[in-house]
Amino acid sequence: MYTFLPMSSDWWPDLLSYLHTAPTQKERATQGEGKMQKDLSLSDSDGSKFPPLVVIELAPDTKEEAVAWLLNRIRDKQQDGGAELLVEQLTPEDQGTEKDNPNVYLVGASRQRLLMGAEDVGLFKEFTDGTVRGFTCANKHNFKGFQGDGDTFLSMAECQYIIKHELDTLRAKDEAHVPGYPKTKLYPGKSLIRRIQSKGILVQVFPLHEKEELKRLSFSWYKSFKMSFQPLDDIRHYFGEGMALYFAFLEYFTLALIPMALIGLPYYLFDWEDYDKYTVFAGFNLVWCTVILELWKRLSASLAYKWGTLSRKKAFEEPRPGFHGVLGLNPVTGRKEPLYPNFKRQLRIYLVSVPFVLLCLYMSLYVMAIYFEMEGWVLRLHDEEPTFWTGVLVFIPSIIYAVVIEVMNLIYRYAAEFLTNWENHRLESTFQNHLVLKVLVFNFFNCFASLFYIAFVMQDMVLLRQSLATLLITSQILNQIMEAFLPYWLQRRRNKKAQKRVIKKMGDKELPLSDQVKLEAYMSTYLGTFDDYLELFLLFGYVSLFSCVYPLAAVLVVLNNVTEIYSDALKMCKVFKRPFSEPAADIGVWQLAFEAMSVIAVVTNCALIGMSPPIKSYFPESETQLIMWVVAGEHLLLAAKFILTFVIPDIPKDIQIKLSRLEFESLEALKKRKMLEGSGIPKTNQ
């Protein structure tokens, strides 16, 4: 995650119009994979032409010696501890205005260097025999799509990922501090980029968009309103595996909801008050939410295998940029690096973070109490003198409460990030886990506490249905406004204002590189898939926890998800800087979160079934008997759920066979090599 820049900048209109120019005649007919951008080449005076991949922006007032030192370290040979990359200053073609930052650099690499880097980062590619294997330069010609010098072998996103990796692993040698900045201390092994970034010398590092590629992708993704799946391979090709898995999950979730929506629709249309059938619906619900999560694991494994991330080993994790501590010896690497005592972190977590979260939960309960007070007051008003306006008024408290919930979630999100940062976790993964845990617990509580209260304490199914509907619809409308309409509206308004200037500047000729770089530098930075997954998680909660009393929920969520796909696609292609691609083999901690939700859903659905009149009528004399049976049934279902999780293999059989074959082959090769070494006789002699 790099720095976040505000959208309100003078470059905004140019950018948007640039991105919205109609496809030119030059648009390639060939859909060639991994073609590096040829129309983006540095035409520098010193003759060193290379396709720029990544942009480094340093602070405008950076000392010259620091700039020279950094560029040298990036250019240095690898055996001298450099990154061996190509880097040039961006020279604007038309003289920029005063406030233009001159310290913008373009980074690229030779083809050979990129292939070596692909081996370094452990890229998996398709082999000629159809399996997916770790790329090595030694047998590069055995990989599918490797032609000639391997010009088109790596996609631009992969090249950018490699550059980022090489920059991130550029380490201090014997420098004690950054030249020109005596206070910015360094020690051997410290990542240079992370240090100068945390000190504000480096403003941002971002990969460049590919105009042609982006046009094609956005056309097949969301511009053509056809009934088809998303172009996941193209999305992965452009944005990387992490992003593609998010969109795959969003699509899968939407499709999985369709049976539920189809069953729910007639329930809504015909049998609004027939509790008997709701019991069937609840039963369906809890089988559904177990099965779809298990099947998703298999689908995600298939995708990850195809994309080469399934068997890829995780890289050795470095301390996150914000981590600070006292210099000490890392017991794993044996290097000097900052250490932060674990007990201090634990103290911060248990003495500050946990009480803070509990306080927030209490506040959320307090707000809920106010809502119920308001609700009661309005209902009394309506009962005393029912008019049209009081009838409308009845819905107002729920809507206000839904808005307040969204606002509280938003504020809490920032507080949680601040606190987790302050806890000073060493690794990005630990940081993320603690952040996700904090946010999930609060959001779950904040969104669903009132529904639990209505369902199980008040036991008022009519109010539950009404609250669920209001919460779901309001939060969907708010989300859609925040994600889709707001950017559209901003874009429209600015387009009009800047129309003349754009026409004058661009005509129908191509935008020069320097302008493209500057436009993109001012775009917002995409902060990762966290908030998108969180939204899906809450929607999943609305559908699975209580939807048996409001079968229309699935229909609403399907509609929401369809627009979500379009608005998310739009924001990725038009609103944000291109993000660095993140290799991912699964949706990580979210799989766990969704599974936890589905366990809770079994409990709530069983309880709702137990409370329904037809079930109650089976045990007219003894409520105890009823509860015992419901509890027994719930335990059996939970047990069945866990057994199902064990029984369904997480990886489909055909992929399991491919993986085993690779493992077997490498074992055989090793054995053969050892036997030859052991006997000392080359094989040809026999």
Added chain:
Amino acid sequence: MYTFLPMSSDWWPDLLSYLHTAPTQKERATQGEGKMQKDLSLSDSDGSKFPPLVVIELAPDTKEEAVAWLLNRIRDKQQDGGAELLVEQLTPEDQGTEKDNPNVYLVGASRQRLLMGAEDVGLFKEFTDGTVRGFTCANKHNFKGFQGDGDTFLSMAECQYIIKHELDTLRAKDEAHVPGYPKTKLYPGKSLIRRIQSKGILVQVFPLHEKEELKRLSFSWYKSFKMSFQPLDDIRHYFGEGMALYFAFLEYFTLALIPMALIGLPYYLFDWEDYDKYTVFAGFNLVWCTVILELWKRLSASLAYKWGTLSRKKAFEEPRPGFHGVLGLNPVTGRKEPLYPNFKRQLRIYLVSVPFVLLCLYMSLYVMAIYFEMEGWVLRLHDEEPTFWTGVLVFIPSIIYAVVIEVMNLIYRYAAEFLTNWENHRLESTFQNHLVLKVLVFNFFNCFASLFYIAFVMQDMVLLRQSLATLLITSQILNQIMEAFLPYWLQRRRNKKAQKRVIKKMGDKELPLSDQVKLEAYMSTYLGTFDDYLELFLLFGYVSLFSCVYPLAAVLVVLNNVTEIYSDALKMCKVFKRPFSEPAADIGVWQLAFEAMSVIAVVTNCALIGMSPPIKSYFPESETQLIMWVVAGEHLLLAAKFILTFVIPDIPKDIQIKLSRLEFESLEALKKRKMLEGSGIPKTNQ
């Protein structure tokens, strides 16, 4: 698992007396690790002397060409597809009787071959820097304990494991069948040993005992009645990691029970009828069974790291010996091998095995019903005319039922093994999983069904306590008799009968090698730790499920376990052939089984708490309220249990650091090597 031989053999007395001779003066004072047996050396006529490690016994009527072919294949060089081992026929020193089998062969290997084999099987050994790493011949001198030629580097158990691995992986080349046996078909890649074993040509393969080593081990293990831990390292050294982990678990389980026993004892002595305190005991119980299982995982990881099995990769699994099918192409290895269609196996499982198991469960219920009938009849008899004899009679049905349960378990065990074999699983691990599942479900049902019925249907706590006590005590007594007293008694009886012959034959001189081999060949074969773990599993059930109504259970189980340690040690050292050592990193599927039991224990203990009078008195007016609270508490406890499982790391931090360091070092080494290769300049040139 090799063939099982009956204990009643003429060799039995000699064997026992041989094993019981007092330590000779030659007993080594040095406790040197891994010393190969020098006192066991073949003194063959052809001058090829080697320490024998493993015995191969072929059927007495094996055709000569088959013997010659097998010996050649074992002796052949590895590059010619052989095992490159040393093998000699056993020549008896005194002329054996008629029935002596001449086809007994001793297998050994040169030191160099064993070290190469250690690398092949992926043995992990301690490095000079204190970490544990995969052994390689290339840097053998950097491993701790490698002196000179590595004479004492490998323990005899390790050498025997290597020999077994090399024999098992001896594969057919172009032979179409075993010479002399046209019906015993072979195909390229088929394991020879497995084929001739399943056809009965090979009677058995077993490793030899080490007399001196065994004497020392048994002395420190069970002969000296001192209060100390078991010599786990020595056990592992002699019997391998799988066995050592079993004994470690047995000891850990016993120690973990002591706090419970200490709390339970005063409950038994003073407050027999105070339900209030039982609630506290039940609460303690369910925390206890979660925590000890989590801690065991950490302890087992520590042991496995020390013994080098934690990060050892599992070998590629071959089809199990009994597996049969139609020749086809294995999709993983690309070799021709028998394939058995999965749907046929599924049909056998679902149409035969599952109904059979259900039938057995029904029979178990039927027996239970008879028991309750008997119980009721006896009680009526006692109530009508209470005499001393009817008072004794009251206990008889429980005792009979306990014996019947044990007998049914035993019979079912054989049936389950037969059925699972018939299901024709391809891999030993799948076979084991299906067998364990079948046996566990039935044993759980058979042992605990009556207790569940008494506790939750009859709700008779006095009867529950009485039944629990009877079941537990009877099954313990039966087990101890079967495991300890029976072998002792057999041994005594035979010792007397054969005393004279033994004294005449042995005197105080050493037993010749040929006699030792024959004695051991007639010992019973140890069939693995399955039954031992099963016994512990059931004991764990008695302690954790209901012990809050019978706190003395823990005391009884502790006493049982202490004798169990001694009787198990005795049977391993004296009664059975030495088993091949099995590398194991954990207790495998049993961890899961114990965890499942602890989840069920949470449910039963919560229910028992809910049924106790003091808790009931909190909700005098509403039983529904009471149940709701108990169910809510149970759900919270289950949730806490799962969270605890996540939060407690499975591997202790110091071992995690050591593992990460190794991974980091190998990554760094790889990077350095690649960089040098990439630059093409040797490092010295710079």
